[in-house]
Amino acid sequence: MITWWRRAGVRVRSTVAATTLLAVLVVAGALAGLVLLREALISVDEQTGEVQARLVRLSVTDRALAGDPAERLLTAVGADVERGSHIQVLTGQDEVVAASAGLQGVPALTGLRPQVAGLEHEVVDLPALGREGPWVVTVLGGALDDRRFWVVVAESTEDADRVLSRAVLLLAIGTPVLLAAIAVATWTFVGRSLRPVEAIRSTVQGITSRGLDGRVPVPPGSDEVSRLAVTMNEMLARLELAQRSQRRFVADASHELRSPVATLRAAAEVWGREGSVDARFTELVGSESGRLEALVADLLLLARADEGRVAGVSxxxxxxxxxxxxxxxxxxxxxxxxxxxxxxxxxxxxxxxxxxxxxxxxxxxxxxxxxxxxxxxxxxxxxxxxxxxxxxxxxxxxxxxxxxxxxxxxxxxxxxxxxxxxxxxxxxxxxxxxxxxxxxxxxxxxxxxxxxxxxxxxxxxxxxxx
Ligand SMILES: Nc1ncnc2c1ncn2[C@@H]1O[C@H](COP(=O)(O)OP(=O)(O)OP(=O)(O)O)[C@@H](O)[C@H]1O
Ligand SMILES: [Mg+2]
Structure with missing residues (x-):
């Protein structure tokens, strides 16, 4: 895994890193967003429930001023039930005195019993209401003369769920698109930034195999890459100078060595003929200077080859x-x-x-x-x-x-x-x-x-x- 990562190259690595980081951030952000959204939606349901409950409590007290409370309750509840809210009016622990249409014969929906004018909420599953998923239950306490009563409103979270699932769908489609866009952008951008580096690399490769007279392209601007190119060119110039003077030195040295060696050999021959030196000495100088001449000639030829002058005549x-x-x-x-x-x-x-x-x-x-x-x-x-x-x-x-x-x-x-x-x-x-x-x-x-x-x-x- 690590060797793969190292071998993958800067472009792949940058793309993978940027995309992964963004994916983590987006997923975390999306999860947090969904949690907050759900809370907001539930609180909307709670407020709706509260408004419903207050309306019911209001009508109960109003109408109860002139008549039998139980009957009024029933009328009130029946009249105010709309938009699928379920309403119960309870007296005591389990006594349902009134209920909206869908709740006939259903026992109390909740055990919450707040103080008079108190308000409580809970989110619970209510299988009795025939819908999967949680409901937001709001309970409002009230009193009529000495009698305590509670208005229970159950708001379905169906709307909230629908909004949530739509948000999830949008995120599920949007996130991959966003990640793909970031991956493509990173890939392109890094590739474009690396192009001059690749140009420098291939030029240097060509230069070292052909000779040191070439120079790498310097991209415009003064960023890291163009500074690298400038430094590289300075280095190539120094190398070329050093190489040229080294070759010149070898060529000059071999050239200069030729005449003293020839002189030596000629002198030994002449002195040998004159008899002024020993014949063995003449022979030794002759053969060794012969080798020296061959060596010098070889060196000169190689020095010429290094300067590209070996196949000069064609x-x-x-x-x-x-x-x-x-x-x-x-x-x-x-x-x-x-x-x-x-x-x-x-x-x-x-x-x-x-x-x-x-x-x-x-x-x-x-x-x-x-x-x-x-x-x-x-x-x-x-x-x-x-x-x-x-x-x-x-x-x-x-x-x-x-x-x-x-x-x-x-x-x-x-x-x-x-x-x-x-x-x-x-x-x-x-x-x-x-x-x-x-x-x-x-x-x-x-x-x-x-x-x-x-x-x-x-x-x-x-x-x-x-
Ligand atoms: N025909 C061959 N048979 C066996 N070994 C060889 C043969 N030709 C070259 N070699 C080996 O390769 C080495 C290099 O050969 P090269 O011709 O470059 O140098 P050299 O013959 O030693 O010296 P120079 O040719 O400069 O006088 C030789 O020293 C020898 O060991
Ligand atoms: Mg040889």
Whole structure:
């Protein structure tokens, strides 16, 4: 229940909360209102009864001045009974001396016997009167000479009940309508207030996946949401600045590192030829500066990729030619390996040098880890150029297949082999391929070993050279 509530979202929660609160208030208010209304209606019945009773008592005294009281009572009661009120005139405890038409033969309706001129009311069920539900009974005390008598008036609550049930009906119809209106209003209002928040969220999502140069929309006004948007934009600006200077730093640093490394290597070579330094020293400087140069070049390429400048030049590249050149090189360099190649002519749009780098990085790995076989396959599948480079080496464990595409990731086994890689090869492959709109998938070669598959969109025919 609680997790549902948390997951339901602000809009649902606000609507449910507002509607529930209002429902409680409305129901409580309606109940209180109905109780008050019923009391008011009963008091109307009591007043009607009182007026009736006083009229009867008046006529009894008046007419009794000239005649037999019992007879006068009867006349009086008979004459004044209207609108369904039931009237009895009692003397003593249970002596009914007169009664209205519907009450012939009915014993005293109540036990109340107030003082002379006293008035009492009660609400009771009177099955003898042939109607379900309560009656309002009013008793008025009177005296004629020395004789005490009481006028009893029973007013039906039928009218009151009818008014009450109509009120209940109105509430029963009105309350759900009111609640529905409040729910719709809350839903709409909260939704409208949250719309800018959703716009900010989706923009931020887009910004972080594309680069930090975008900004979120700032809604008009200066409420919480627009302040959030402004703060978010300030943060994005700072992040972008930091990211840009970091990338610039890496690019500048790798650029600046290139010439001292080249100088070092050249100097070692010259001094080696002159015989002024040890040959082993020349060899060491030569090989290490070679590695340094490769590393610096990789860093520079990745820095360019981060700035979105990796596939800067876009030309038509015959991928099959790139692969053939690489295969020819492999066959001379890796003479102990069985290099198998299968290609079809495929042309893609992109940066030829960068794509050659992709093929080179993949074959470097394959040659390094292969047992005896390296396979290259280039095919065209559903509008994509699919290049697969595989070897029969130890393969890459399934758990690491995503990870090896990250920068500086080398698996432990390769470190033990002292292979000397820096862990940037596949990261460069991933960057270059992504910049060309393609994908890289590291997998398993059938029959054992690693297999890396690169998919690149084939140049659309309209843009091809025709
Ligand atoms: N064909 C393969 N067979 C087995 N493991 C591989 C293969 N290719 C890559 N790997 C693993 O993935 C890791 C990352 O490869 P990546 O090419 O990115 O870096 P590297 O080859 O170590 O260094 P670099 O290519 O920068 O010289 C390697 O260190 C190795 O552990
Ligand atoms: Mg490599």
């Amino acid at each position: 030309s038509e590249v015959d991928l099959d030619e790139v692969v053939e050149v690489e295969v020819a090189r492999l066959r001379t360099v890796a003479s102990g390996l069985d290099v198998r190649a299968r290609t079809v002519p495929v042309r893609v749009a992109g940066d030829g040098a960068a794509l050659a780098r992709v093929v080179r990085n993949l074959t470097d790995n394959a040659v390094r880890y292969a047992g005896s076989v390296v396979e290259l396959e280039l095919a065209e599948v559903e509008g994509s150029a699919v290049l697969t480079v595989a070897d029969d080496g130890p393969g890459i464990p399934a758990a690491d297949r995503e990870r090896v595409l990250e920068r500086f990731v080398r698996l432990d086994s390769s470190r033990q082999r002292g292979s000397g890689g820096t862990g940037l090869g596949l990261a460069i492959v991933a960057e270059v391929v992504a910049a060309h709109g393609g994908t890289v998938r590291v997998g398993e070669r059938r029959g054992g070993g690693a297999s890396v598959r690169v998919r690149l969109p084939v140049q659309p025919p309209s843009a091809a050279s025709r």
